[in-house]
Amino acid sequence: MEAGAVSGILNTTLAVVFAWVGYKTARIVWKYTPYSxxxxxxxxxxxxxxxxxxxxxxxxxxxxxxxxxxxxxxxxxxxxxxxxxxxxxxxxxxxxxxxxxxxxxxxxxxPKRVNPFFRFMLEEWDVRNIASVVKAKFAGEVAGDYVMEIGPMLPKVKAMAEAKTMEEILVILEGTPYEEPYQRLLLGEISLQEFETELYRMHYGKLLSYALSRKDDERVILEEFVRLKIDKANILTVLRAKSAGMTAEEIRPLIIPGGSIKLDPLLHVDDLGMALAELDSTKYGKVIRDVREEVERDLSVLERALERHIIERMNELNRFYPLSVAxxxxxxxxxxxxxxxxxxxxxxxxxxxxxxxxxxxxxxxx
Missing domain, CATH: 1.10.132.50 (ATP synthase (C/AC39) subunit, domain 3)
Structure with a gap:
């Protein structure tokens, strides 16, 4: 082979190698530098x-x-x-x-590619406020006492709390994602519990869709975070329902889709103790075993334990992905x-x- 041909092959090979190294370097810079x-x-x-x-x-x-x-x-x-x-x-x-x-x-x-997720997280406070105000109105209580000073829709929430009629709230919610479920509530198509569930279902659906649209470790972390939050909400809903003696048919409309564990076995057990036993075989088994005796007396103990578990899991992911959204x-x-x-x-x-x-x-x- 002539020297010129060999030189050409080497030059091409080096160009490919440098291009690959440049690409990988750019990917690393794009992924991690914005988090520094x-x-x-x-x-x-x-x-x-x-x-x-x-x-x-x-x-x-x-x-x-x-x-x-x-x-x-x-x-x-x-x-x-x-x-x-x-x-x-x-x-x-x-x-x-x-x-x-x-x-x-x-x-x-x-980074701009991930900060919308935190805007969506902030909207959970709108969901909490709207649900609290509507429940207070239905109960004939002073709705303003339940408003928390946080959330993008805070001015509308305060207006809802001051509303004289339930129909006036519908006008305030016009053009928002919450208008349709509230209208269904007023028409008697869904219960107050189902209305609140629908608000959270919309919220977590939005978070999960965004998480699944990300790439690499951002997707891994955001997806796990959302599914952990959904699991927490669903587990507490089912256990509270079992404590109240609700049937599987009554509980099912209150479940938020998108969690990581199968809930159907829990829906068909007879009481809280049996539901906790079913959860023992899930990835939350250790979390529940650590507080089992207290949980049977007070479910808020489990709520705090699950919250700590989510924080611990994010800290684990942060150690694994030190420059990330964790x-x-x-x-x-x-x-x-x-x-x-x-x-x-x-x-x-x-x-x-x-x-x-x-x-x-x-x-x-x-």
Whole structure:
């Protein structure tokens, strides 16, 4: 073979190799570099999450004014400065605004290809608010007491709470995804429980569709996150229904599709104990076994255990994919838990509960 031909083959081979290396390098840069800054910032924010010792100190505040002072050196300071009257309601609103600020920060600093997922996550607060307002209206209660200061549709939610008639709420919801299920509720085609389920079904369907549209580790992480959330909702729904003696036919319309475990065996058992036994053979078996005795007395124990399991799973994925969407997902869940705990402590302080008892009860909230 002539030297020129050999040289040509070598040049072509080198060009192919360099092109392949360039492509792989570009893929790595595209996948991981956009997470370098946000994840470094999130790591710094995680270091500022309140410790158990700090919660215990807050539990000893004895007054709401002292409770607010105790948070002056935290990220909540800017939100609590607007509190003019030391009431639980004012403090809760400030904490909810702080949580909304966390979501907005995630949307701002995360890569554009993934931040819509966090916008969709924020919409869950709209679902909670709408469901709470409608249930309060049906029960003849003051709906405004159930509105949380978070969610893209907050102005509409507040208008719903002020509405004089159920039909007025339909006008407020016109043009939103929630108009059609609410109309069906007013027409008596679905129950109040089924209405709430439909809102969550739409929400989780939106999250899952987005997760499945992603690629590589983003899809792996987002899909598992959504399916874990759906599993949590469905497990709690079935167990509460079994505690209430509901039949499989009554429970089935309340199930959200898209979870990772088969629920049909649970629907046909006779009671809560048998349902827990069925869950023992699923991937949630260990989570349930760890709290089994307490769960039979109080299902909220399992709710907290499942929430901790989701956080732990996101932390595992974060270790496996260190520059990924797992870190912000884990942080959001931890921040939500922190806010729940702070709300609980503030309420117990207002109720005059002894500090040692507050520490015990606030620990249960986590």
């Amino acid at each position: 800054y946000p994840n470094a910032r999130i790591k710094a924010m995680e270091a500022k999450l309140l410790s158990e010792q700090r919660f215990n100190e807050l539990a000893e505040s004895r007054t709401l004014q002292n409770f607010i002072v105790g948070l002056e050196d935290t990220d909540y300071k800017d939100y609590l400065t607007d509190v003019s009257v030391y009431t639980v309601e004012e403090i809760e609103r400030a904490l909810e605004k702080a949580l909304a600020g966390t979501y907005e920060l995630m949307i701002k600093i995360l 870190a912000p997902l884990s942080y959001i869940l931890q921040k939500e838990r922190e806010v729940r705990k702070l709300r609980a402590i503030a309420k117990l302080i207002e109720d005059g509960v002894h500090p040692e008892r507050i520490k015990e009860l606030a620990g249960d909230v986590a």
